Amino acid sequence: MKLVNRVVLLLTIIAMSVFLYGCGKSEQAADDKAKPTEEVGKTEGDEKEKAKEEEPKEEVKEKTEEKKDELVISVGTSFDSGKFDPKQRYGSHQQHRLTHSSLLKYDVDLNLIGDLAEDYSITEDGLEWSFTLNPNVKFSDGNPVKAEDVVFTYEMLKEDGIAFDLSFMESIEKTDENKVVIKLTEPRSVFVSQVTEIPIVPANHYDENYTKNPIGSGAYKVVEYREGEQVIMEANPHYHKPLNFKKLTFLLLKEDAAVAAAKTGELDICVTPPRYADQKIDGMVVQACESIDSRGITLPTLPSGNKGLIHGVEVEVGNDVTSEVAIRRALNVGLSRNDLCELALSGYGKPAFSVCDGLPWFNEDIAIKDGDIEAAKKILEEDGWSDTDGDGIVEKDGKKASFKLYYNAQDQLRSDLSIGVADQAKAFGVDIEAVGSSWDEIFKIGKANAVLWGGGRHHPGPLHNNYSSDLIDVGYNNMPQFSDPNVDANLEKAMKSANILESYEYWKKVQWDKDTNSGVAGNMSAPMIWLTRIDHVYFVREGLDLGRQQVHAHGHEWGLFNDMDTWGWK
């Protein structure tokens, strides 16, 4: 029985400690309850404010002269994608702009300009790219960024071979204190994607623990990284441009938790899916940024019964309905992109006719007046499609115009778009069954069915990846198994152009080439029907000026942070 007493005693002790703990809690709670009522403002319940910036923050609200130099931002849970390490693909979606610099970058109008490099040149044969580094750029530890660091980063990534494709790079050499020359095995104008995306890391500091203590030459440096919760950054004291904000805190919150946090007034910037953008949040305004983050449909261009590869796995290829070019062209002209934007994006989107609408290499002539049901019907009729059995769906040679459109069911937007497309296509007699699925399944059946696809980058690479016959069976490229000698010829010229501006002309011809009347546009071969590009929508604290934003690329977590020196209070 002594033991029983001991157990009771033990429990009493636990009970006492929990009671005491509970008291501490209620004091804390009472303390906090008192605060908001004292404050005149309607926000700030967090003790952080008590400790640090209760007053400044309130003053920002009343008189904007008093400026807060810290921002709290939530742009999604995958903000930490790549964890500052290029070997983990950090930079592949422009994440690196905040913390690192790359050789070149795009300005707000998408002109290619120097970032780390002051100047660059490409030899006439397109095989040698030379960069002169800006001697003023320094890493956050104060050391200048040297040619050695660039050489180290590129050689390390070439050897790794997984994160960035550098298989076509023959060599990289330091030719001078501040000069680097990269030799390619073949001319390649889309090498700009690597030189704008690869973040340069310090050669003498980089190792396998780099993620824990990343040093870069971007505007901000990581001070603390708390897994799954928050990332705290401070201004890089050695950055070569003045910055208005000394500190940025990124919260790794999910969409609904982020909006809840914004409502408590704790956030200065909060990303939101377009469908939540009509919510009212006190003290915040909605800012929609134009993007090239596009959605479209891939349509198999071969008849059924073929074989091919997706990601190295043998799959069925081809579809008897989508391989009819009349069907694809009818979709292009018959679907109403504006209606789809309203339906799936609450108006926060723009029609898209290619994977590069609005970019310098977009061929504006391919934009047509769509939503034209009569025109779609006419295209089908001229090709011999008609509704013979009166069920509203057209047939040709006993074949019904009916196919499946797969989409990733986890993505609300893709789901809404797919259902919208299926609904609209009925009006001109094409039966589309929208099927929700997972990427894993889609990558097994995606070359025999239509798929709701996405893409859009700050370089013309997606045109090559999506339409080059060289890339059939490579990775997830060219899902429609499309090949056209005229398109391939223009792709070849575009890729091999030594002059990047000249290459834009060929990229335009890939979309539509007047001379040969060929191209991948919706009224030509139409292996993909592009539908919309999604605005990236943010709630932003009133008075906060995020500078002029360039057209965002795919991946809305990071598009915002390209030019941090242009941020400030109005």
Place this chain on the structure above:
Amino acid sequence: MIKDNALLKVSIILFRMILLILGLALLTFTLAHYSPIDPVQAYLGAETHATPEQVAQVEEQWGLNKPMSEQFFHWILSLIKGDFGMSRLYKAPVLDVVSEAFKNSLILMMTSWVLSGIVGYVLGTVAAFRAGKMADKIIKWYCYTLASIPSNVIGLIFLVVFGVILKIFPIGLSSPIGILSQDVTFAQRLHHFVLPCVTLSFLGIANVAMHTREEMLKVLDSEYILFAKARGESTWELFSHHCIRNTIIPVLMLQFSYFSELFGGSALAEIVFAYHGLGSVMTTAGLKGDLPLLLGTIVFSSLFVFFGNFIADIFAKIVDPRIKEAAYE
């Protein structure tokens, strides 16, 4: 003699534990092997332009090109050496990732475990002593309602009420926004800890309270209580002299065996409150096909649950001689 016996028993328990872990690991391996999630694709993302050679390179690096049995034995051999492998997602040793997350979860789970045990016991006792009266009805209503709501829903309600509307508690995270770890005070941590902890406790309370009520009613219905009442003992005396001893064991056993549900609830609460713990790590590992990490979290969580049940056994034996004797026979 007794020493030998104890040694034998400890070995049996250890053997069981090892079997449990092996079985769970084998199950996880098999399920992961047949799941449609391709770990390389999950790692590279949907929009990758990796060439087949690059994909093959990753597969080789991770040993995915080897047969499942070989992968499994390789994992076990490393585990014996104390190596849990590398997490593919975090690119860090699994042990580092898991132990940090486990520490966070453990504090959360143990606090709410103690809290729910005590509050639940008190509520159950009150309900039993006031059986059929208003207090009993209210407590029963409360318990049934709570038992039928998943913890993430309660979490969301708390979040909206206390975080967004009343602004008493933060909306998530384990520490204040923008403050470095070394500058975070204990009070601040506590403040961030309250909502997830209370959320997690809420479910346990219902469970313990209803169980205590039943046990208590059984005791109150006994003849010795009748006799004690006849002697004129007060309600408090009844409770302290007779009821505690007779009800605490089943309640404690229930509470320890509740570890598994505690873990599940914790995973949900962690996700709602963006609280970095084992539950959220396990979810990410599962969804992204990070098998080494998933196995690591499973080993840790099964050990946790195993020890919960193990302690419940020991408690039962120490406190109630009848069970002890039965075990020796």
